[in-house]
Amino acid sequence: MTGRVVVLGGGCTGPLLGLLLARRGCEVHLYERRADARRVPLPAGRSINLALAARGIAALERAGLMESVRPLLVPMRGRRVHDDGGGTRFLPYGQRPHELLWAVARADLNHVLVDAAEAAGVTFHFEHACRGADFARRQIEIEDLAAGLRFEIPLAPVIAADGSGSALRQAMVAAGLATAREETLAHRYKELTIPAGPGAAHRLAPDALHIWPRGGYMLIALPNVDGTFTATLFLPAEGAGASFAALESVGAAHALFAREFPDALALMPDFDAQYAANPVGRMSTVYAAPWHVAGDALLVGDAAHAIVPFHGQGMNCAFEDCVVLDDLLEANAGWAARFARFDALRREDTAAIARMAIDNYTEMRDTVRDPRFALQKALSLELERRRPDRFIPRYSMVMFHAEIPYAEAERRGAVQAELLEAATRGCTTLADVDLPALIAEVDARLAPITPPGG
Numbered sequence: 001m002t003g004r005v006v007v008l009g010g011g012c013t014g015p016l017l018g019l020l021l022a023r024r025g026c027e028v029h030l031y032e033r034r035a036d037a038r039r040v041p042l043p044a045g046r047s048i049n050l051a052l053a054a055r056g057i058a059a060l061e062r063a064g065l066m067e068s069v070r071p072l073l074v075p076m077r078g079r080r081v082h083d084d085g086g087g088t089r090f091l092p093y094g095q096r097p098h099e100l101l102w103a104v105a106r107a108d109l110n111h112v113l114v115d116a117a118e119a120a121g122v123t124f125h126f127e128h129a130c131r132g133a134d135f136a137r138r139q140i141e142i143e144d145l146a147a148g149l150r151f152e153i154p155l156a157p158v159i160a161a162d163g164s165g166s167a168l169r170q171a172m173v174a175a176g177l178a179t180a181r182e183e184t185l186a187h188r189y190k191e192l193t194i195p196a197g198p199g200a201a202h203r204l205a206p207d208a209l210h211i212w213p214r215g216g217y218m219l220i221a222l223p224n225v226d227g228t229f230t231a232t233l234f235l236p237a238e239g240a241g242a243s244f245a246a247l248e249s250v251g252a253a254h255a256l257f258a259r260e261f262p263d264a265l266a267l268m269p270d271f272d273a274q275y276a277a278n279p280v281g282r283m284s285t286v287y288a289a290p291w292h293v294a295g296d297a298l299l300v301g302d303a304a305h306a307i308v309p310f311h312g313q314g315m316n317c318a319f320e321d322c323v324v325l326d327d328l329l330e331a332n333a334g335w336a337a338r339f340a341r342f343d344a345l346r347r348e349d350t351a352a353i354a355r356m357a358i359d360n361y362t363e364m365r366d367t368v369r370d371p372r373f374a375l376q377k378a379l380s381l382e383l384e385r386r387r388p389d390r391f392i393p394r395y396s397m398v399m400f401h402a403e404i405p406y407a408e409a410e411r412r413g414a415v416q417a418e419l420l421e422a423a424t425r426g427c428t429t430l431a432d433v434d435l436p437a438l439i440a441e442v443d444a445r446l447a448p449i450t451p452p453g454g
Helices: 013-023 054-062 067-071 106-119 167-175 252-261 271-277 314-328 335-364 370-387 393-398 406-424 434-446
Strands: 004-006 027-032 051-052 072-074 078-082 086-090 100-102 121-126 129-136 139-144 151-154 159-161 179-194 208-213 219-224 227-234 281-289 297-299
Touching: 004 013, 004 271, 013 027, 013 106, 013 314, 027 129, 051 054, 051 106, 051 314, 054 067, 054 314, 067 106, 072 219, 086 370, 100 106, 106 121, 129 167, 159 167, 167 281, 167 297, 179 271, 208 335, 219 335, 252 271, 271 434, 281 335, 297 335, 314 335, 335 393, 335 406, 370 406, 370 434, 393 406, 406 434
Parallel strands: 004 027, 004 159, 027 121, 078 208, 159 297
Antiparallel strands: 051 100, 072 100, 078 086, 129 139, 139 151, 179 227, 179 281, 208 219, 219 227
16 A cells, blocks of 8 residues: 555654554655654643553554563552552452553653654654645645744645644534534643652552542552652542632642642652642543544544543553554555544444543542442452453453453443442342352353454
């Protein structure tokens, strides 16, 4: 396959997609409005560290990049829950050695992807922003931010991986070729850094995602390879009590941490300066349709279906988009057919992960505090041991089983939640559960999972 393709967006998804397209024989030009992140650091407080899971790993393996990425990764075996009273509990993500997540700094991953894409022949145009599109004339407008000049390039076609605020999506909507709405979460986030200890040692257990659930809000911390942790505070935007609106001063924020997260505050000697300097970020879910204009334009990743970050699947889902599109490039079809097929294949699954991401926020900040959550978690792992072909916890299906579509994980997960809720009603330990009766229900209601190609 040959021909020129334009990619918009130089985050993580754009370079990966550009690399795959270049390996298919395309002449790829990638336009990114920011400066080259390998030379200009990411602004403080805007990273939301990434959790690499099976779907993202499959995409990186497709691109031949896992060995380059591996040194950047910190393994997380589960959640370390910091309770109100100061105690901690460890909740494993899965029960097999490979069932873990990998924390990775966004900037470090981006550097590997950009380097690899350049080596594959992708031409990068940094500090070049898309300013609109004329679909009738099949042109897009680009601004060279450094030179202050605007020019047009042909839709060749163009694939937009330019994030939740996608300029190409906005142009499609303005032209009446698509509809889009953005549902902003009523909660916001602020990032902070827990510095490394002596010798670049982690000052919290490095093999876990740390979470301080407090009902309507929470703090999390992900480990970095340099011994630091990226901590993220999630609070309602408005309201009395614990909200960003109520924390108008650094002193009020300091008091909240001293009361609710004292162990984390003790690890941040420069908390006041960080809190004052780092911005408050918004989180949204994007719903758009369609994602393509004939064979001229396509939206992928957050540009098509941005989700909130609470299932760690935003990047993984976008990388899976790249794999799906790469598979479609094998067919002897035109861009219009490929783009329409991509839209059809991904719509149900991306809607499912958007819903599950919001569900997982409730679980992380609230449900995880309920003793019944731990009981049901233990029971789900026991059922997986006894019926591995029928019962896989929903979280595991999403995170560790790239072969199970998101929509299927959501459907099966709903049935499994009903079974667990009924089986644990009135129970306090696994010994209280009527396991034979529950297994019979599992066999009756959950068909075996058919392996790919089976």
